[in-house]
Amino acid sequence: MDRxxxxxxxxxxxxxxxxxxxxxxxxxxxxxxLANEISRSGMALYGGxxxxxxxxxxxxxxxxxxxxxxxxxxxxxxxxxxxxxxxLLASDNDAANLAECAIPSPREHLEDWLDKHRGDVSLAMASxxxxxxxxxxxxxxxxxxxxxxxxxxxxxxxALVKLGLAELPERPASLGNPAVQVWxxxxxxxxxxxxxxxxxxxxxxxxxTQRDAQMDQFEPxxxxxCQ
Numbered sequence: 001m002d003r004x005x006x007x008x009x010x011x012x013x014x015x016x017x018x019x020x021x022x023x024x025x026x027x028x029x030x031x032x033x034l035a036n037e038i039s040r041s042g043m044a045l046y047g048g049x050x051x052x053x054x055x056x057x058x059x060x061x062x063x064x065x066x067x068x069x070x071x072x073x074x075x076x077x078x079x080x081x082x083x084x085x086x087x088l089l090a091s092d093n094d095a096a097n098l099a100e101c102a103i104p105s106p107r108e109h110l111e112d113w114l115d116k117h118r119g120d121v122s123l124a125m126a127s128x129x130x131x132x133x134x135x136x137x138x139x140x141x142x143x144x145x146x147x148x149x150x151x152x153x154x155x156x157x158x159a160l161v162k163l164g165l166a167e168l169p170e171r172p173a174s175l176g177n178p179a180v181q182v183w184x185x186x187x188x189x190x191x192x193x194x195x196x197x198x199x200x201x202x203x204x205x206x207x208x209t210q211r212d213a214q215m216d217q218f219e220p221x222x223x224x225x226c227q
Contacts, residue, residue, distance in 0.1 A: 046080050182208060
């Protein structure tokens, strides 16, 4: 693919878009930078160095060849520098080849990843759609139907149940209304529901909630919990 910016460019050498990491030397330790445009005669790059127009800059391209060039700063805007090479690159192809070594942009990274994993993405989307359909169908309201309380399950556990890979745990047996007042018989360890024949009549009995009676190990006298 031709990376030249514009066929009508009046500059002597075509310029190529780049996204190329470099090391910049300006009298001290090398500083990382990024070249975003390059031609046979110069380049534009970003770098955290304090150079002014007319200063000399040395650049090492972070490619397998580790090509090094020297140039004079011709213009500066913030930390963006326009650099003119002291010596022209050997050919225009060298500039084009350097541009081709550019690191991909985030969008190119994403497009490349999606292209390589298209099948996995499709499978994941289909699985998500299937799970959503299963849950939506199960949760749909039905007129006249009272939905019984379901055991508390995590999303993963519900998915396993829906796919038939696990069984729904049994619902805990109802223990009646925990707040209803019952009459406990201290001698028999039984309790009586309101309205029963012996409610409030056994000696040494007392009133308490059904929940407290159950917590104290009392059993319903009628073998049925109070509602």
